[in-house]
Amino acid sequence: MKRRVVTVAAVTLVAAALLVVLWPGGQRAEGALPLEKAALMLQWEPQAQFAGYYMALEKGFYRDHGLDVEILPGGAAIDPVDALRRGKVDFATSFLTGAITAAAGGVPLVDVGQMVNGSSLMLVARRSVIKDRDDLDGRRVSLWGTSFRSAYLGYFETTRVKPKIVPQYYSVNLFLQRGVDACAAMEYNEYHTIIQAGVEPGELTTFSMREAGFGFPEDGIYALAATVRERPAVCRAFVAASLEGWEYCRDHPDEAVTSVMRYASAAHVPTNRVHQRWMLDHVIAAIFPAENDGWRPGVLARTDYERVKAIMIGEGLISGAPSYERFVAAPARSAP
Amino acid sequence: MLRNLPIAWRITVLVLLGAGLVLGAVSLYSYLSARDFLEQQKRAEILANAHATANRIDTVTRSVEKIVRGLANSVDDIEPGQRRAVVLLRRTVAQNPELYGSGIGYEPSLYGRLAPYVYQPSGVYGTEQSLETRAASDLVVTDLGRGGRAYEIGDWFQLPAQMHRAAWTEPYYDEGGGNIVMATYAVPVHLRHDSLPVSAVVGGDVSLYWLTRLLESLDLGASGYAVLVSQTGTFIANPNQDLIMNESVFSVAEARRDPRLRAIGRQMIAGRTGYVACDGLKTLAPQESSWLAYTPVPSTGWSLGIVFADSEISGDVVALSRIQWLMALGGIAALLVVALLIAGSITRPLAGLDAATRTLARGDLDAPLPKARGRDEIAHLTASFGQMRDDLQAHIEELRVTTAARERIESELRIAASIQMSLVPRTFPPFPERDDLELNALLEPAREVGGDFYDFFFLDDDHLCLAVADVSGKGVPAALLMAVTRSFLRSLAREGGGPAEILAKVNEELAADNEECMFVTMFLALVDVRTGAVAYASAGHNRPFVVNGAGRATQVPRVRGVALGAKVGMEYAEGVLTLAPADTLFLYTDGVSEAMDAHDEVFGEERLGTELERICAGTCGDVLEELLAALGRHAAGVEQWDDITMVAFRYLGSPGASRDGAG
Numbered sequence: 001m002k003r004r005v006v007t008v009a010a011v012t013l014v015a016a017a018l019l020v021v022l023w024p025g026g027q028r029a030e031g032a033l034p035l036e037k038a039a040l041m042l043q044w045e046p047q048a049q050f051a052g053y054y055m056a057l058e059k060g061f062y063r064d065h066g067l068d069v070e071i072l073p074g075g076a077a078i079d080p081v082d083a084l085r086r087g088k089v090d091f092a093t094s095f096l097t098g099a100i101t102a103a104a105g106g107v108p109l110v111d112v113g114q115m116v117n118g119s120s121l122m123l124v125a126r127r128s129v130i131k132d133r134d135d136l137d138g139r140r141v142s143l144w145g146t147s148f149r150s151a152y153l154g155y156f157e158t159t160r161v162k163p164k165i166v167p168q169y170y171s172v173n174l175f176l177q178r179g180v181d182a183c184a185a186m187e188y189n190e191y192h193t194i195i196q197a198g199v200e201p202g203e204l205t206t207f208s209m210r211e212a213g214f215g216f217p218e219d220g221i222y223a224l225a226a227t228v229r230e231r232p233a234v235c236r237a238f239v240a241a242s243l244e245g246w247e248y249c250r251d252h253p254d255e256a257v258t259s260v261m262r263y264a265s266a267a268h269v270p271t272n273r274v275h276q277r278w279m280l281d282h283v284i285a286a287i288f289p290a291e292n293d294g295w296r297p298g299v300l301a302r303t304d305y306e307r308v309k310a311i312m313i314g315e316g317l318i319s320g321a322p323s324y325e326r327f328v329a330a331p332a333r334s335a336p
Numbered sequence: 337m338l339r340n341l342p343i344a345w346r347i348t349v350l351v352l353l354g355a356g357l358v359l360g361a362v363s364l365y366s367y368l369s370a371r372d373f374l375e376q377q378k379r380a381e382i383l384a385n386a387h388a389t390a391n392r393i394d395t396v397t398r399s400v401e402k403i404v405r406g407l408a409n410s411v412d413d414i415e416p417g418q419r420r421a422v423v424l425l426r427r428t429v430a431q432n433p434e435l436y437g438s439g440i441g442y443e444p445s446l447y448g449r450l451a452p453y454v455y456q457p458s459g460v461y462g463t464e465q466s467l468e469t470r471a472a473s474d475l476v477v478t479d480l481g482r483g484g485r486a487y488e489i490g491d492w493f494q495l496p497a498q499m500h501r502a503a504w505t506e507p508y509y510d511e512g513g514g515n516i517v518m519a520t521y522a523v524p525v526h527l528r529h530d531s532l533p534v535s536a537v538v539g540g541d542v543s544l545y546w547l548t549r550l551l552e553s554l555d556l557g558a559s560g561y562a563v564l565v566s567q568t569g570t571f572i573a574n575p576n577q578d579l580i581m582n583e584s585v586f587s588v589a590e591a592r593r594d595p596r597l598r599a600i601g602r603q604m605i606a607g608r609t610g611y612v613a614c615d616g617l618k619t620l621a622p623q624e625s626s627w628l629a630y631t632p633v634p635s636t637g638w639s640l641g642i643v644f645a646d647s648e649i650s651g652d653v654v655a656l657s658r659i660q661w662l663m664a665l666g667g668i669a670a671l672l673v674v675a676l677l678i679a680g681s682i683t684r685p686l687a688g689l690d691a692a693t694r695t696l697a698r699g700d701l702d703a704p705l706p707k708a709r710g711r712d713e714i715a716h717l718t719a720s721f722g723q724m725r726d727d728l729q730a731h732i733e734e735l736r737v738t739t740a741a742r743e744r745i746e747s748e749l750r751i752a753a754s755i756q757m758s759l760v761p762r763t764f765p766p767f768p769e770r771d772d773l774e775l776n777a778l779l780e781p782a783r784e785v786g787g788d789f790y791d792f793f794f795l796d797d798d799h800l801c802l803a804v805a806d807v808s809g810k811g812v813p814a815a816l817l818m819a820v821t822r823s824f825l826r827s828l829a830r831e832g833g834g835p836a837e838i839l840a841k842v843n844e845e846l847a848a849d850n851e852e853c854m855f856v857t858m859f860l861a862l863v864d865v866r867t868g869a870v871a872y873a874s875a876g877h878n879r880p881f882v883v884n885g886a887g888r889a890t891q892v893p894r895v896r897g898v899a900l901g902a903k904v905g906m907e908y909a910e911g912v913l914t915l916a917p918a919d920t921l922f923l924y925t926d927g928v929s930e931a932m933d934a935h936d937e938v939f940g941e942e943r944l945g946t947e948l949e950r951i952c953a954g955t956c957g958d959v960l961e962e963l964l965a966a967l968g969r970h971a972a973g974v975e976q977w978d979d980i981t982m983v984a985f986r987y988l989g990s991p992g993a994s995r996d997g998a999g
Contacts, residue, residue, distance in 0.1 A: 197568035
């Protein structure tokens with residue numbers, strides 16, 4: 001009789017312990033503490049390129065990491081690095097080349113988490129005029145502003161073609177209306193926009209910067225050096241939650257696209273579901289490495305940084321840039 | 337199966353089947369050609385509608401192009417920043433209701449960011465009344481470059497600046513101005529003294545709200561709707577607001593995985609005109625099958641599409657075909673009634689005839705036949721049936737009469753036969769008290785009574801008279817003649833005299849009144865039973881056999897004499913012979929010797945002798961039985977043709993008589 005009482009008590013204790021461990025709130029023992037406020041500014045209008053951050057917010061991953069995050073959309077007229085510099089936001093996403101340019105210009109930027117290590121940059125040309133690389137010579141080619149040009153300029157340099165560069169902004173209509181023979185494109189975005197404008201893939205010649213050896217890491221999460229120094233836990237939590245958001249997108253792409261469409265609609269961004277799905281699939285592939293991809297999500301490899309920096313200096317886009325250790329926060333650095 | 341139906345129904349079914357097939361073929365043909373015609377008509381109507389609508393849009397966009405080009409021409413002598421530019425813009429926007437707004441963007445690298453813009457944010461924009469109601473004071477003047485805003489990155493500036501030619505922008509959502517979807521016609525301007533080919537861009541905006549209103553106002557029936565797509569296939573106007581600016585024909589095709597729709601989209605943005613089947617353009621998912629007519633808006637490179645549900649287009653066809661099918665059904669129903677009436681009128685007399693013949697077949701020949709009207713086959717048939725019935729009645733009557741006659745004859749024959757049989761002695765042994773003789777006789781009449789007879793009687797105690805006769809002819813006359821002959825024989829034999837004398841007397845009697853020319857053959861023997869001496873005479877009759885005690889058969893010697901009754905005054909020869917005790921005298925008629933077998937072979941006298949030798953050991957009765965059996969075997973089923981008459985007399989010898997007389 002006595003032994004039985006003991007058994008029951010033991011079972012109850014074990015069950016209670018399990019409950020404590022497995023309870024959703026159990027992970028966050030400091031749940032009672034107030035959430036840390038953090039603002040993120042994205043470098044462009046709402047689209048699947050940022051699905052991971054939206055899902056981290058919607059699914060409560062930021063909250064679970066003790067953060068109360070606000071996401072501010074970017075746009076043509078908005079400069080997230082500037083917002084970061086002026087302390088308007090705590091985090092901003094940026095293209096690596098853009099961030100290096102800013103850092104070279106004196107903005108104390110630190111890469112706290114390199115989300116996109118794959119490269120989507122490409123040149124899209126009309127096959128009727130441009131069949132191969134050499135045909136680019138002397139042709140009108142539109143490229144985005146300075147910080148996006150590095151890979152293309154490197155490519156033209158190596159391949160010794162000299163196209164006439166025309167500024168390219170947020171639309172590919174100049175290309176579609178035949179104002180240029182080729183234009184810059186993200187495989188996940190503009191390329192598909194061109195296809196969705198009724199151009200057949202067979203009518204296009206594409207040049208992938210990745211395949212040409214100019215595949216640069218792209219979107220990273222940046223904070224000011226002061227933030228990294230003073231609130232390292234917040235930075236770590238933010239990057240970890242963002243990665244969880246991206247993992248969620250990878251596992252629930254339909255739900256993620258639905259969310260993105262909602263944000264886009266709220267921001268009056270004209271887009272459609274198939275396009276966002278295309279974008280999400282390509283961005284996910286650029287975040288989570290395939291078997292032969294050498295990167296780790298969240299980490300900016302030293303070799304990549306040094307390579308991009310050297311190319312940009314070589315192109316005269318910058319005269320110098322911070323060291324790897326200064327530019328990349330410790331958790332985002334690759335093993336030495 | 338059809339064969340089991342009444343003829344009227346068969347005719348009806350076959351007529352309906354045939355007529356139905358013809359009617360069906362005609363209906364089908366007329367349905368198909370009418371459908372083609374209606375579809376062609378609908379197609380032409382929809383395409384015409386699309387052209388008209390596209391032209392209405394084109395009129396507006398062309399007028400915007402003209403206004404903006406005019407503006408560009410006026411602008412090139414205005415220095416950047418001059419107040420005149422704004423006045424010009426105000427006037428232009430105020431005077432042209434097609435314009436939502438208009439502006440001049442100067443090349444920032446030459447003049448800094450400067451872009452005066454005048455627009456009309458009021459809700460009445462784009463309507464007919466707006467010209468009157470649009471007061472200059474309603475207009476808003478602004479600078480798109482205020483606060484350093486980079487207007488030069490917009491397509492409206494970028495496209496003409498880079499292409500050095502005027503262009504329509506893709507429709508865009510204008511957040512800075514009136515928060516509407518618009519498209520801009522932008523013209524590059526080169527100002528004097530400038531180093532760059534494009535110093536400024538003059539733009540005029542057209543609101544797509546106006547376009548949507550225009551397309552909504554079209555009367556396109558219950559299911560019809562119009563869509564407008566831009567140069568990239570993006571929906572500018574669509575009944576489904578969610579699709580506008582967001583989706584293109586190509587994104588819808590991609591969402592539906594419908595390469596055909598993508599091909600249609602390419603035709604549309606290539607400025608083609610067409611009429612194709614498509615699954616609707618109102619939602620991402622395919623809708624009911626529809627028809628899409630598309631035609632370009634030439635100035636802008638847009639394409640206008642008018643979509644009609646297939647069901648609506650086929651609705652008219654269905655209505656038409658419903659009428660046709662109803663008419664066909666009504667026709668067939670009327671045909672059914674007519675066919676039934678006609679078939680009934682044809683077969684009703686037949687049915688009457690059928691009923692009448694059934695009655696006839698049951699034997700009621702007096703039942704009336706239906707009255708035949710007209711001169712058709714049925715009338716003929718009825719008449720023939722009537723004729724047949726009358727013939728049948730006559731035949732039956734005839735048959736009845738002849739049957740009665742025949743029955744009378746047959747009864748006469750029966751009488752004759754009974755006469756014949758009653759006239760011959762038929763009790764055997766005839767003289768049971770005598771032991772000196774044995775006598776037996778047999779008369780087997782043929783089917784038709786003949787005139788055979790036999791007779792035997794004692795003239796006195798010692799003299800036995802034996803006779804066998806065959807009267808010519810058959811039937812009652814023969815039977816009567818036989819009766820007469822027998823009577824004469826009996827009476828004349830008792831008057832005395834030998835056999836020849838008796839025959840001569842009988843002949844005299846018979847021949848005296850023989851108008852019928854009938855005659856009788858006869859063998860007559862007088863036996864002296866004391867001695868066995870036999871005196872005999874023959875009137876043309878078969879010679880009898882004598883079978884002696886040793887079993888040897890011989891015919892009695894021939895004696896002259898013709899048949900009785902043929903001629904008066906005939907003489908008959910007389911023969912004699914002596915029977916030894918145990919000798920048998922066998923008398924017969926030609927029914928025995930001339931009995932036929934199946935091969936018309938006669939029994940023959942020779943064979944008769946042989947048979948007699950074979951069977952003579954038995955009693956006289958046995959001999960006759962055996963001989964009759966032998967004749968039966970010979971005939972082997974062939975019908976007996978003549979009377980069979982046999983008499984066997986065996987002389988047993990008188991105990992007191994001397995044997996000398998024998999020989």
